[in-house]
Amino acid sequence: MNGSIQVNNLGKAYKRYPNHRARLLEWLLPFAGPRHQQIHVLRDISFSVEPGQALGIIGVNGAGKSTLLKLITGTAAASTGSVAMQGRVAAMLELGMGFHPDFSGRQNVFMAGQLIGLTVAELAALMPEIEAFAEIGDYIDQPVRVYSSGMQMRLAFAVATAKRPDVLIVDEALSVGDAYFQHKSFERIRAFRAEGTTLLIVSHDKGAIQSVCDRAILLDGGRVSKEGPPEEIMDLYNAMIAEKENQTVRQETTDSGKVQTISGTGEATVADITMLNEQGERAEMLGAAAPVRLRVTVAIQADIANLTLGIRIKDRLGQNIFGTNTHHLGRPIGAVTAGERLTVDFCFALNLGPGSYSVATALHSADTHLVDNYEWRDLALVFNVMNLQLPYFEGCTWLAPELAITRH
Structure with missing residues (x-):
């Protein structure tokens, strides 16, 4: 069976007395x-995930991500709207959810596995594979209460994915591993x-979202x-994190449509x-x-005591390939005054694989934009790399072996 998720006008409100x-x-x-007083946690959430698609959900803490997943999986009741899912669902919403601390890992495998629709016979057949994937050794026969959080996550994930589900829902639980x-x-x-x-x-995890998902949703309030x-949603999310009261976040469409x-x-x-x-x-096409020389011209609009310029090269999926700044390179720009213009050249060999970057x-x-963010600009430049002279190689990096x- 093909799995799918349909969410229509979903909302959740709590009563505060x-x-x-x-x-x-x-x-x-x-x-x-x-x-x-009605406290609305979620309002008017609608989206669909068609069979075989992958959707990422991101947002700052308190945006409603975990509540949304609980409504989708039915572990919490929605105040408004509806959810329709097709296929066998496996979900990891909370670390070790469904595990009993006094039972052994093996016993918990049989209990948790039946909760997601597997039979005792299936679990007995899958047990060697679950043990091998979890890699917790003899702890499989010890009470779960003696497990570390990482061990609980390993076993929980191994059970949830022991048999390929039609729909897989994963919360932040993997981050503890x-x-x-x-x-x-x-x-x-x-x-x-x-x-x-x-x-x-x-x-x-920006890399996880961009490498696995077709689309992403940004939850806010x-x-x-x-x-x-x-890539577009993660860029906006990162900009929101750095946003201060006196900053602005805007999105513009480039000539290429991005x-x-x-x-x-x-x-x-x-x-x-x-x-x-x-x-x-x-040049937009490079070997x-x-x-090469990456030249950045900076216009100073106000007096700044300590200016740092950073660059980050990303591949076509938006995954980071390389990043540095003048602070980490030991060449601080230092104090600048309003009206100045600076030209900064980053010179390097373009040891990248063919593709768009x-x-x-x-x-x-200082060393990070999370303190004083004067300007963060994604997609400031797009360029392409071709293999014009090197032996054939694969991947995003040329290592010159x-x-x-x-x-003998």
């Missing part, structure tokens, strides 16, 4: 009027996607703020950015491993 007496009086005297297991988990998720599983995932390609996110106070701005080839000419720029103080072959 000033005290217990008000709650009792409202129950005893229903015609005397409400004595509570170590880097190795996160990588292993997302490899399984990608394999399920390739086999037709419909995916709904909540994560703050319990509403869908924007829906679109993962949506560019710009945020910051505007005290310093990028006036021009270009990639220069070996001959010093502006792999060729020497973009450059994001950041003007800020040297071979040593010894016969």
Whole structure:
């Protein structure tokens, strides 16, 4: 069966009473009027995930992400709207959800597995694979209460994905795992996607959202703020995080049709950015491993005590390939005054694989834009790389390998 999710005008509100007496009086005297205040957590959420698609949900803490997943999976009741799902659903909403702390991991596998629709016979057959994937060793026969949070997550994920579901829903639970297991988990998720599983995932991991999902939704204040390609939504999300009271966040459509996110106070701005080839000419098409010069011209609009310029190169999926700034390179710009213009050249060999890339720029103080964000500009420049002279290679990076072959 093909899995799908349809969410229509979904909303969730809670009643807030000033005290217990008000709650009792409202129950005893229903015609005397409400004595509570409605607190809306979610309002008018609508979207669909068709069979085989992957949708990412992102938003700051308190935006309503976890509540939305609880409404979709039925662990909480919606105040308005409806949810329709087709296919067998596996969900990981909370760490170790359904596990009993006094039972062993093996016993919990059988209990949790039956909750997601697997039979005892299926679980017995799948147990060796579950043990192998979880990699918790002899702890499988120990009480879950002695497990670390990472071990609980490993076992919970192994059970939830022991048999490919039609719909897989994953909350932030994977974030507690170590880097190795996160990588292993997302490899399984990608394999399920390739086999037709419909995916709904909540994560703050930009790489995960952009590499796995077709679309993304940004939740803000319990509403869908924007829906679109993962790169566009993640850029807007990152800009919102850096936003201060005296900053603005805006999105503009470039000549190529892509949506560019710009945020910051505007005290310093990028006036021009270009990639220069070996001959010093502006170029949009460049050769792999060729020497290039990324030139950024900065216009200073106000006196700044300590200015830093950062660059970030991203691939066509929006995943970070390389990033640095003048602070980390040990070449601080320092103090600048209003009316100045600066030209900063980043010179390097373009050791990238063939494909399309973009450059994001950041003007800020110290080492990060999260303190003083003067301007963050995504898609400030787009360029293409072709392999014109190198031997054939795959991937996004040219490593210039040297071979040593010894016969014995």
